[in-house]
Amino acid sequence: MEEEALELHYLTVHEASRLLAQREITSCQLTEAVLERIRQVDGRVRAYVTVTEDLALQQAEEADARLARGDATPLTGIPVCIKDVICTRGVRTTCSSRILENFVPPYDAHVTERLREAGAVMVGKSNMDEFAMGSSTENSRFFPTHNPWDLERVPGGSSGGSAAAVVAGECLFALGSDTGGSIRQPASLCGVAGLKPTYGRVSRFGLVAFASSLDQIGPLARDVRDCALAMDFIAGYDPRDSTSAPLEVPDFTAALGGDLTGLRIGVPREYFPEGMDAGVRQVISEAVRVMEGLGASVNWEVSLPSTRYALACYYIIAPSEASANLARYDGVKYGFSYQEGESMWENMEKTRQHGFGDEVKRRIMLGTYALSAGYYDAYYLKAQKVRTLIRREFDAALQSCDVLACPVSPTPAFRLGEKVDDPFQMYLSDVCTLPINIAGLPAISVPAGFVLAGGGPKGQRLPVGLQLIGRPFDEATVLRVAHAFQEATAWHKARPPL
Amino acid sequence: MVADASSQFNVPEGCVKPARLSLYPLPGECYNPASLIPEDMRQLGLTREEVLHIARLARVGLGEEDVARFQEQLSEILDHFDVLRQVDTESVPPTSHTLDLQNVTSPDQVRDSFPRKEILSNAPLPEEGFFRVRAVLE
Numbered sequence: 266m267e268e269e270a271l272e273l274h275y276l277t278v279h280e281a282s283r284l285l286a287q288r289e290i291t292s293c294q295l296t297e298a299v300l301e302r303i304r305q306v307d308g309r310v311r312a313y314v315t316v317t318e319d320l321a322l323q324q325a326e327e328a329d330a331r332l333a334r335g336d337a338t339p340l341t342g343i344p345v346c347i348k349d350v351i352c353t354r355g356v357r358t359t360c361s362s363r364i365l366e367n368f369v370p371p372y373d374a375h376v377t378e379r380l381r382e383a384g385a386v387m388v389g390k391s392n393m394d395e396f397a398m399g400s401s402t403e404n405s406r407f408f409p410t411h412n413p414w415d416l417e418r419v420p421g422g423s424s425g426g427s428a429a430a431v432v433a434g435e436c437l438f439a440l441g442s443d444t445g446g447s448i449r450q451p452a453s454l455c456g457v458a459g460l461k462p463t464y465g466r467v468s469r470f471g472l473v474a475f476a477s478s479l480d481q482i483g484p485l486a487r488d489v490r491d492c493a494l495a496m497d498f499i500a501g502y503d504p505r506d507s508t509s510a511p512l513e514v515p516d517f518t519a520a521l522g523g524d525l526t527g528l529r530i531g532v533p534r535e536y537f538p539e540g541m542d543a544g545v546r547q548v549i550s551e552a553v554r555v556m557e558g559l560g561a562s563v564n565w566e567v568s569l570p571s572t573r574y575a576l577a578c579y580y581i582i583a584p585s586e587a588s589a590n591l592a593r594y595d596g597v598k599y600g601f602s603y604q605e606g607e608s609m610w611e612n613m614e615k616t617r618q619h620g621f622g623d624e625v626k627r628r629i630m631l632g633t634y635a636l637s638a639g640y641y642d643a644y645y646l647k648a649q650k651v652r653t654l655i656r657r658e659f660d661a662a663l664q665s666c667d668v669l670a671c672p673v674s675p676t677p678a679f680r681l682g683e684k685v686d687d688p689f690q691m692y693l694s695d696v697c698t699l700p701i702n703i704a705g706l707p708a709i710s711v712p713a714g715f716v717l718a719g720g721g722p723k724g725q726r727l728p729v730g731l732q733l734i735g736r737p738f739d740e741a742t743v744l745r746v747a748h749a750f751q752e753a754t755a756w757h758k759a760r761p762p763l
Numbered sequence: 764m765v766a767d768a769s770s771q772f773n774v775p776e777g778c779v780k781p782a783r784l785s786l787y788p789l790p791g792e793c794y795n796p797a798s799l800i801p802e803d804m805r806q807l808g809l810t811r812e813e814v815l816h817i818a819r820l821a822r823v824g825l826g827e828e829d830v831a832r833f834q835e836q837l838s839e840i841l842d843h844f845d846v847l848r849q850v851d852t853e854s855v856p857p858t859s860h861t862l863d864l865q866n867v868t869s870p871d872q873v874r875d876s877f878p879r880k881e882i883l884s885n886a887p888l889p890e891e892g893f894f895r896v897r898a899v900l901e
Contacts, residue, residue, distance in 0.1 A: 371881040465862045478860040507867040508860060577844045588821060595822070597896055602887035609897035610822070618824030626823055630814070630837060633821040647847050649857030654850065656858060688836055689843065705861025737861070 273298035274434035275760065278491035281437055282339045285332055292332065292342030295437075296325035296386050299344040303388065303435045306763050311410050312420075312430035314349050315357050316389040324386040331384050339494055341384030346436035348427050349390040350397050351482065352471040353377050356387070360473050361405035362395045364594050364601045364620030374471020375506065376440060376482050376499045383498050388436055391426030395622045396591065397447055397475045399423050400694040403685050404624045411681070412455060413761035415718060415725040418678040421451030421694075424485065428455035431485050432761055438486040438495055442472060444479045445579055446673070446698025449710035452485055453673035453730025456712045456759060458747065459485040460492045463738045464705035465510035467496075468503030476586040477508070479579075479702045487757055489711060489748040493517035496740060512738060520741040521748045526560030528746065531567035531666030536697050541675035544716030548729040549672045552713040555753055556670070556746070564666060569658045574651050575700040580692060581635045581648035582703070588632030594620060627688060656704040659734075663706075668746050669734040672697050673710040677718065677727035701734055708734040711747040712756035728756075808838040 273295050276284070284290045300318055307313055321344065328342035347353060350360050352370035354377070359365045373381065380387070394404035402410040402425025410425040412418040413433040420429040424441030428451035431439050441448040443461035452459025460483045467482045474480060484495035496517045503509045532553060537546060557563050596602030596616035603615040621629070635644035662669060674694060684691045701708045710730035718725045731750065735743035751757050814834045818825045825833065879892055888895035 368885055371877055371884055464860070465864075504869060507869075508862060508864065510862060510864070571850070574847055574850055577847050580840065581844060581847075592822075596887055597894055598882075599885035599887070604887075606897075608901075609899055611824075612897055613822050614824035617822060618826070621823065626825075626829075627833065627836060627840075629821050629823055630817045630833065631840060633817050634809075634813075634837075634841075637817070637820060644844065646857055647850075647852060649859060650852035650855040651847055651850055652858040653855050654852070656861060689839055692840075 272434065274302040274437075275487075276437060277488040278343050278437050278486060278494055279339070279488070281343055285342045286337065288332070292325040292328040292386060293322065295342065296321050296344050296388065299388055299434070299436060302433070306413075306433050307435060309411060309416055309763070310413055310429050310433050310435070311408050312391055312426040312433065312435055313346070313389045314359055314361060314392050314407060314426070317356055317387055320356065321386050321388045328384045328386055338383045338498070340380065340498055343385050343438070344388045344436050345380060345385045346389055346391050346427055346430045346439040347377065347387055348393055348424050348439070348441045350393055350442050350473045351377060351440060352473070353387065353390065356390065358390065358473070360396050361393045361407055362620065362622070362625070363406045364616070365599075366601065368599055370471075372471065375468035375503045377471060379499050391424070391430055391439060393426055394423035394447075394624070396473070396587070396625050397423040397442055397444055397480075398587070398624045398628055400446065400450055400691055401679070401684065402426060402451070403681065404622055406622050409681055412678045413763050414456065414727055415678065418680055418718075418727070419454065421454035421674070421678065423447040423451075424459070425451045427485050428452050428457055428459065431455070431457045431487060433763055438484055438491050440482055440495075440499070441485050442480060442482050443702065444476050445583060445702050446695040448483045448485060449673050449698050449708060449730065449732060450695060452710040453732075454678040454728060456728030456730070456756070456761070457485050457487055458489045458492050458709060458711050458751070458757065459483065460496065460709045460740065460744070461701065461707065462496065462500060462740055463510070463707040464702075465508055466500050466707070466738060466740065468501075468506040468509045470503055470505040474590040476583040477590060478586060479583055489709070489744060489751050490518065490521060492709070493521055493744045493748070496744070500740075510738070515741050517741055517744055520745050523745070523749065524559045525556055525746060525749050528556075528561040528668070529666045530556055530561045530563045531662055531669045532563060532565045533567045533569045533572070533662065533669055533671055534565075535569050535572035536671035538675060538696065541672065542677060542716065545672055545674070545676065545729050548714035548716065549670070549731060552731040552750065553670050556750055559749055559753055567662050567666065567669065569662060569700070571651065571655045571658050572700055575655055575703055576692060576696055578648045578651045578655065578703055579695075579699040580631065581644050582652065584628040584632035585635045585645050586632065588629045588636065591625070591629055596620075624688065652703050655700055659700075659704045659706060663736045667735070667742055671732050671734070673730040673732040674698075677716050677729055697732060706734055706737060707740045707743050708732055709743050709747045711750055712759075713750075713754070714756055715759075809834055809841065
């Protein structure tokens with residue numbers, strides 16, 4: 266009888282975990298409710314590439330058995346959505362690309378293993394920009410995902426499917442990946458919390474590589490506490506990832522709580538550019554004042570002058586690394602393979618010509634150019650030096666501040682099709698998020714308010730996320746601040762009109 | 764010598780480090796001595812020949828309509844990179860990744876790997892336990 270009052274699919278992870286532990290609901294009920302929600306709304310939202318219904322119900326039964334034995338974790342029996350860039354053994358992993366359309370990994374990513382061991386229930390693999398290259402999920406070679414707040418708008422990208430699935434109740438939490446903003450920006454545009462950990466905090470083993478020095482996997486959820494909970498399970502050293510930091514992982518959920526007395530917040534002025542949406546600017550300013558009200562002191566004059574170089578720096582480094590990482594897609598060992606050519610090289614060239622979408626090709630070519638003989642110094646090496654400057658500025662700012670606060674995206678969700686023909690305009694969506702990946706710092710997007718869509722017939726309200734940036738490996742502070750902000754507001758409780 | 768955390772060897776001063784995918788130079792060998800590197804990043808816009816050259820290096824086939832379109836889009840993006848010329852990086856070391864880790868190794872121990880069948884499970888043309896490819900050498 267309880268299910269009628271509760272919308273099971275909109276439970277938070279920690280609420281669901283409590284109800285499961287107390288045997289008030291079962292994982293089978295919870296999983297079936299989420300699968301039913303997917304059936305009802307995913308025809309419109311299109312968050313999922315693959316829904317693993319049978320597997321989910323089987324895992325739910327196993328979870329219920331574990332719960333009955335008293336052998337459960339806080340994630341046991343919880344339905345989770347995994348971005349299709351993360352390998353899942355036996356389950357198709359496409360990166361929303363034609364070149365991997367039928368690829369079934371023979372192994373689990375490290376984070377997938379951790380979730381399986383914890384007893385989480387995988388309901389499916391979510392849609393994304395192809396190979397994580399994009400800011401709107403329109404670069405998916407299958408179909409775009411629609412923003413649940415306004416189905417004619419983008420959910421952001423590249424973890425658009427994960428963000429949309431979370432806010433639409435199509436899972437209780439999700440995993441995404443963030444190379445230039447791909448967790449935080451869709452989290453902001455969809456009104457959910459999304460954390461990018463410090464580079465090296467979460468293992469990249471089994472994450473299909475885009476840019477090896479920038480990629481990180483992280484959680485998306487409707488509640489910051491759920492992000493912390495997910496981090497308790499997925500973070501930590503993995504010897505299979507040579508860039509995995511051999512550091513102790515604190516108890517992230519234990520770190521939550523309390524107000525912000527004594528916390529020093531810095532607001533970097535370069536993150537409020539000319540031309541940013543006035544409504545977004547206001548939401549962020551008010552959010553900072555809320556944190557002030559919770560006891561924090563705010564320095565509004567923090568300056569990170571190298572911010573203006575971050576876009577160029579990122580769009581040299583990321584494509585360069587991508588050009589190397591995507592060289593493996595040649596039709597030899599896996600994936601789409603063109604066979605009608607005259608020679609091996611023609612087959613490989615045509616495999617990649619037909620297998621990759623435009624944005625992927627653009628970035629591979631940009632990267633190839635920047636690394637090529639004669640241009641390496643002027644582009645890649647230069648960008649790496651600018652990277653040092655960007656990181657140094659953050660380090661200096663984070664000596665006198667504990668966190669930095671700023672927008673995630675200069676605008677709310679834009680319309681589908683609005684930016685697809687102008688790649689450079691699309692790149693500008695990430696100006697507030699890219700520098701953080703360049704510096705390797707942890708950062709979260711937390712729901713901070715809404716703006717009204719100008720010109721929309723229904724005057725749709727669109728979510729705006731607040732970005733909080735922390736010191737290296739200080740996710741605990743970032744989560745604690747975001748959680749305190751969330752406790753003082755109700756933005757994260759709003760539901761889209763689906 | 765210019766040391767670089769991401770490389771396995773030191774590149775002699777004045778040499779351009781080769782792209783990651785090309786063959787590593789033999790010790791003492793140099794690609795493109797500094798004197799041949801253009802001062803400016805680039806002249807205005809990419810030429811069609813440059814686009815085709817890049818596509819060939821990257822082994823990405825391009826249709827005729829694609830060449831002109833990418834030429835325009837890539838040129839616009841590369842134009843923006845000129846902003847980096849404003850930054851003085853004379854005495855700034857490069858950062859290849861943000862962790863203080865170098866030369867991470869694993870012990871040289873024999874461990875189980877995947878069964879051959881699993882490795883071949885996604886092969887486009889598996890044949891007698893191998894990946895079938897077109898002739899590499901004619």
